[in-house]
Amino acid sequence: MDLVAVTRAGYPWDRTDSSGTPDGLATSHDGLDWHHVRQPGQALPLDIYIERASLGIARLAKARRVAAIQAASNHVNALPALIAARRLGIPFHYELRGLWEMSRAANVPGFAGTERHALGLELEAFVARHADRVFAISQALADHVAEQWGLDRARIALLPNGVDAQGFAAIAAEPLPRTTIGYAGALVAYEGLDLLLDAMALLREQGLTLDLIVMGEGPLREGLEAQARQLGLGDAVTFTGRLDPAEARARMAACHIACLPRRRSAVTELVPPIKLVEAMALGLPAVVPDLPVFRAEAQEGQTALFFTPGDAADLARALAVLATDPDRARRLGQAARQHAHGNREWNAIAQAVVQTLPSRDVDAQDADAEMAEPDTGWIVPEADRLIAALGQGDAAPARAAMAATAFADGAQAAREWLRLGKAAGEHGHLPAERLAAEEAVALDRGWARWPAPMPRRNARGHLRFARNGCWRCSIIPKRAPIAPP
CATH class of the missing domain: 3.40.50.2000 (Glycogen Phosphorylase B;)
Known part of the structure; x- marks a missing residue:
């Protein structure tokens, strides 16, 4: 293939x-x-x-x-x-x-x-x-x-x-000297990193000090760093920012526990993070929330420990089990590696x-499929001059020329705006392409007036339909759907 x-x-x-x-x-x-x-x-x-x-x-x-x-x-x-x-x-x-x-x-x-x-x-x-x-x-x-x-x-x-099992098998790292939790991913609300910091503070109150490496970037980083300081965890938590994937995996491999403290939400109940399978492939025991997508991937007490979503005390309990029993943590990590390499290899x-x-x-491809955009020459005069002006951020010449040109209808005028914008974009002027497209949309959707009535088909032969008094272009060409395999 x-x-x-x-x-x-x-x-x-x-x-x-x-x-x-x-x-x-x-x-x-x-x-x-x-x-x-x-x-x-x-x-x-x-x-x-x-x-x-x-x-x-x-x-x-x-x-x-x-x-x-x-x-x-x-x-x-x-x-x-x-x-x-x-x-x-x-x-x-x-x-x-x-x-x-x-x-x-x-x-x-x-x-x-x-x-x-x-x-x-x-x-x-x-x-x-x-x-x-x-x-x-x-x-x-x-x-x-x-x-x-x-x-x-x-x-x-x-x-x-x-995962690429062969690639992950080649990743080796010397374990960090102190028991360290690893997290790699986005710093966003539903990931629950604030909950993890609260759990670490609870463990410290109980006399158990753990380190945490947070690999990734996101809008909550500043707030999470402030929370770590307020909880007295400044010396135990390291925020690395965004890392190259290879570096992130190597640093994760040096950790002792992988933690994914996700909160319960519509998305976390449906979408599992790839970082769970990657942590398992590195041979790390994981602490994960008791949600269906995690239950489908990890086995309680065999490859991971579960905690009640949103419960910092229960998260602290699960972390403490692995932190205080290195042999159990090692067994879970080995089983996790076997599961990932045996059941989650990309080739399979x-x-x-x-x-x-x-x-x-x-x-069987349609030999008559339309691959080219219609090009019958410029309708508006001095198109090259207008394109150059658009590229410099000056739309006035194009607007004046378009207004003075006799188009058959609004659809033809909108298409000419699109062609002007595309030509400017091909010269690297992307803002000009967007500006011209907005002018075309204003015509196409009735936000700008045009003397001639709008047709029911555009220049590409796509059907147009009315909605709230505006004409719009359908996005699916009229072809028979392919039968399911």
């Missing part, structure tokens, strides 16, 4: 927190070749981003003659891949690694129940309903989406967290995907 790996369109060029950008549009990492699609950027309106990104994916898939397309969550990444698969007439698989809207709701008070929260979940459901196969990270998540979104359970399979897990791939010839 050949694998063609593609990063999300625009990534990492459209991320302000990126640590760097690729030297080219093809790179290699851990023995896997990656393709990068530089445009469009995610700053564009979502529907325009999705439509344009789908073309880049479809062109690559057609050129490489792929038999199926699989995309990982969330919908921003998956919708373009879904459309690309439908363009080519090949199966689409959706890999649900979590539900970002639930994660945000667990960390941001007031986000749950907002329009953005509801829209995000509905788009997740939309992708899953149109997928030929859905892979869920846990049985709990599989059950949830089947019940909430009305998915056929026959189309859902498990694709759990895994990947077979769940391979078995669903079509056996047919890739020539």
Whole structure:
């Protein structure tokens, strides 16, 4: 089986927190070749981003003659891949690694129940309903989406967290001199790190002093550091910030106990953290909350100890058991390693995907699939001058020229704005691309007036439909869905 790996369109060029950008549009990492699609950027309106990104994916898939397309969550990444698969007439698989809207709701008070929260979940459901196969990270998540979104359970399979067993077996570290708890992950509310600090303070009051290494970054770091000082744990807790994955694993391997103090929430009841399997693969005993996704992975008293979610005293009890009985902790760690290496090796897990791939010839791709954007020449005069002005942040010349140009209708005018923006973006002017897209959206959705009535089909032949008096472009080309495998 050949694998063609593609990063999300625009990534990492459209991320302000990126640590760097690729030297080219093809790179290699851990023995896997990656393709990068530089445009469009995610700053564009979502529907325009999705439509344009789908073309880049479809062109690559057609050129490489792929038999199926699989995309990982969330919908921003998956919708373009879904459309690309439908363009080519090949199966689409959706890999649900979590539900970002639930994660945000667990960390941001007031986000749950907002329009953005509801829209995000509905788009997740939309992708899953149109997928030929859905892979869920846990049985709990599989059950949830089947019940909430009305998915056929026959189309859902498990694709759990895994590890490169050979790579983890090669990680060796000298244990730290004092009993140390290790945590690697985001510093966000639902991870419950404040609870872990409270538990350590309780243990210190009982005469048991433990060290803690917190590897990762997040919005709660400053507050957690202040809490550690207030509890008198400043000398026992180390915050490393974000580390390279290899360094984080090496430092975790030197710890004695892995702790995942997650609080109970909608997302923590459905989505298991990959750091649990990785800690087990390193041979560490784990202390984890008594939640279904942890029960499905770890065995009480054999590979991990459980505590009541949200209960600092019970968390302190579980930590004390392992800290005061090194032999028991070692036995649990050895059993955890055996479980992870024997049941969570990526090569074995990947077979769940391979078995669903079509056996047919890739020539079954739709040979007539539309891969090119229409280009009949510029309608607006002096387009090059307008593009240059947009690149300098000056939209006035383009607005004046567009207003003076006789377009057939508003759809044609909106398309011309998009083409101007795309041309500016191709020269590296991403803000100009976004500005032009906003002008196009204003026309397309009725926020800006145009003399001619809006048509029922846009320039690409996609259906348009009315909603609240505005015309919008549908994002799925009209093709018959692929039958489930």
